[in-house]
Every structure is written in C-alpha cells, then in structure tokens.
Amino acid sequence: MEIGDKIINKGLALSIPNQLPLRPTTTTWLPHSPSYSLATTITFSTTTTMDAAAASPNTHLLKSRNSPNHHLLALFKRTSLAFPSTTNGFPTINPLGKNPSNPTAITCSTAQLQDRRPAAAASVSEDRVFNFAAGPAVLPEKVLLKAQSELLNWHGSGMSVMEMSHRGKDYTSIIEKAESDLRTLLSIPEDYAVVFLQGGATTQFAAVPLNLCSPGDPVDYLVTGSWGDKAGKEAKKYAKVNVIWSGKSDNYVRIPDFDGLEQSPDAKYLHICANETIYGVEFKDYPIPAPMAKKGDGILVADMSSNFCSKPVDVTKFGLIYAGAQKNVGPAGVTIVIVRKDLIGKAQEMTPVMLDYKVQADNRSLYNTPPCFGVYMCGLVFEDLLEQGGLVEVEKKNKKKAELLYAAIDDSNGFYRCPVDKPVRSLMNVPFTLEKKKPELEAEFIKEAAKERMVALKGHRSVGGMRASIYNAMPLAGVEKLVAFMKDFQASHA
Secondary structure (H helix, E strand, O other): OEOOOEEEEOOEEEEOOOOOOEOOOOOOOEOOOOOEEOOEEEEEEOOOHHHHHHHOOOHHHOOOOOOOOHHHOOOEOOOEEEEOOOOOOOOEOEEOOOOOOOOEEEEEEEOOOEEOOOOOHHHHHOOOOEEOOOOOOOOOHHHHHHHHHHOOOHHHOOOOHHHOOOOOHHHHHHHHHHHHHHHHHHOOOOOEEEEEEOOHHHHHHHHHHHHHOOOOOEEEEEEOOHHHHHHHHHHOOOOEEEEEEEOHHHOOOOOOOHHHOOOOOOOOOEEEEOEEOOOOEEOOOOOOOHHHHHHOOOOEEEEOOOOOOOOOOOHHHOOEEEEEOOOOOOOOOOEEEEEEHHHOOOOOOOOOHHHOHHHHHHOOOOOOOOOHHHHHHHHHHHHHHHHOOOHHHHHHHHHHHHHHHHHHHHOOOOOEEOOOOHHHEOOOEEEEEEOOOOHHHHHHHHHHHHHOOEEOOEOOOOOOOEEEEOOOOOOHHHHHHHHHHHHHHHHHHO
C-alpha cells in the first residue's frame, strides 16, 4: 500500500495524503519534505475520538475538527499502520492488524520532528559534485543559495527577478548595481562603456569588426587557439584580416615573443584571445598594437571569456574587452562588452541594430529585453568577488589551485603530461594526457573520477585527454581531491 491509498471499512475511507502536513510550531504549517523525518504509528484502539486526541503526544496532528488531520479520526476495525522513518518521506504503509470486530478510533504517536535542512553552505556541498566543466561552469555556492532564497520574492517585491519588467525600478536597480560592482572590480574608467548583451562571445566575432572598422580595413589577429582562429575567420566577412601569427602548427602550446610579430602598420586593431579554453594557453602579458607604439592610436581587442574577472587587468591597455559570462561570472546567456566610448558610433552600415555598440550603450543594455536573470546572477557573483577582497585576492587563490594541479602533473614522472609551455599555462583550464595516450585508460580515469564525484574532466573533442577547468568558484578542496585521485590512479596503473 502506497502513500495516497485508501483503507475502506463500512463505508468510511481513510486517505493517507501525498503531502501530510507537519506543524513544528503553533503558527507555521510546512508541507511534507525530505528535509524532515517523521516516524508515526497510527493505532486503532477502543478509545473515543476525543480520548485519542487528548492521549496523543502530538495533539497538533489531531487537535480539533478544524485541523487538516482531523479526517484521520475515523472508526475502524482494530488495526495498526506503521509509517517508517525515512529521509525520503513516507514511502509505504504497512497494515499490521487483523479482523477484530469492534469499531475503534485512531491514536497517533510521533517521533521527535527533526529539521534536516542544511545548517550551512558547507553541508550543502556534501551533496554537490566537483564540477570541472569548461562552461557552463561551477558557480559559487554562496551565490546559488542567495539566488535560491530570493527566487520567489526578490527583496519584498512580491515577484521573482524572472518576472520583473526590465524597465521597472526593481530591475533597473539590479542591472545598475551589477555594472557598478563590475566597474569597481576591474577599475573601469568612466570613458569606457559597459554593456550586457546576448549571443555569446561568438557573436562578438562579427560585432568587433562591424563596429571598429570599415569594409576592407586591415585588422591583425594573433591566433593562439581555436577561439582566436574562429574569431579571425568570422572577421574576414567584414574586414581584411591579417593573421600575424598562429600556433596551429604546434598544436597551440605557446605564445610567441611579441617583439618578433610583424604587425600591419595601419591595422585598425589587434585581436587576441586572452585565455584559450580548449588548449589551456593564457597571456600573462599583452602585446602592444603597432600603431599604438608609433602613433598612440592602436587598439587592442581581447576575448576574455574564460579568464574574465580571474585576476586584475589594466582595462586602459585595451580598446575593447568582451567575455561570455558562463565560465567565471554567471550562467550561460550573458555576454559582457567593455568598450572605449570614443570607438563607438562608427559601425558599418550593414551592422544589425543588436550588434551596434552605440545603440546598446545609449540604452544602458536595455534596447530590448536583456537576459534579466543572467545579469542578476552576474551581479551576485560580482558582489561575492568584492567580498573576497577583489581580484587581487581572487588571483592568489587561483594561483594556489593551479600550482597544486600542475605540480601533480609535473611530478608524476611522465605518467601525466601537460603539453603547454610552462610560462603560458592557464590558471583556468588545465589540459593533460596520460603517458601513452591510451584512450581506454583515459576513459577509465574519467569514469573512476566520476565515481568519486568529480565530473566533466573529459578533454575537448578536438584535443582528447583530460581537462580540469578550475575557475574562480572551484574550491581548493576540489583541486586537492583531484590531485589525490590522480596519485592513487597512477599508483594503480603505472
């Protein structure tokens, strides 16, 4: 017999509801939840209805005819029903008695109600995996818990952020605070516009040349991985692209010396991908565009999707920075663009209105409905980063995690290998392979790691092997657990 079944006797029906109300206080009724444990025995005896209510140690379940549980006070044959205690509620009802003839009433005895809700975020983490995905990626538990607490009723507004008008005062305060906190984090000057867009960083592959140059204008691309390569190919539709260097022949394991780069003297901008998610190559310093070095008007453009807000950055070195939020600062669906204001308002005539930076900046990211909840989540992440002490402190944590993981690889006597040149190894994305690149052994590594609640360690399909993305929100404990697992796996398979 399952929850919701009925026991029929002489025309009377006892329904055990799917949600048995619990009343831990005299004022608040809570629905049945896995967070509560209740062990109840209902016994049919010869007491009267009112005697049963008076005798019960849990009279809140039986107190009056107005009680939502008063329907349990029905006359039945002598029978006992046991509700076993379980963290999943009341799975079964076990009829234990047999066929006595006298009609009886119900009494209840209930074990002490225990609130098993997590007392702190640390308790919540016990139920969560260590997620090493490259994006969408792990978010801070503190942020997720705050979003959960505000989901139904944001700050007393009576509605969720997902339900708000993007032109109302409540949402205006959310998006303005998100921008303000981001400006604080990165020390963004007032002569730069900050806009929250959609379409991912990939859409910016077209938006950048459409806004910063005319058809046929030369632009330089320094290609250190797949994303830089894709950006350059898309830009060819709207400008004359000059790939001044590509690491493709070396399988993208290094960044060239800037002094040897042959930049176009009249290039409208120089484009880089600051951190290549797939190959794990990260710029530790940035090249100076040739026109800037000569005339002071060169423009450096950076795709910072996978290391955005992972460390301090001098924004004034760039004319434009863009980043998809789903790696480090929020959920998928938000793209952030930081652009010098003197560079906007010159878009090519063919530029779609949604890709025109001036339109977006003039309308404060509200030309049309923005990704409202995504921007709200980014705002919560920005708050969290500020509370940690800003990006200087965040970078210290990221370096500690990366050093621990790279040391495990380098000290494995070749069992694990990271192909990237050490000076440009990413703090965010750590690719590695096994000694002999055996696909079946790598598959076993990923499978066994998943059993230990470490997921998304499979390398990108174009590279293979493994990849651990250790963004801001990945706790040190996650990297420590991965390193311990790597050592155990090596001991078992070396």
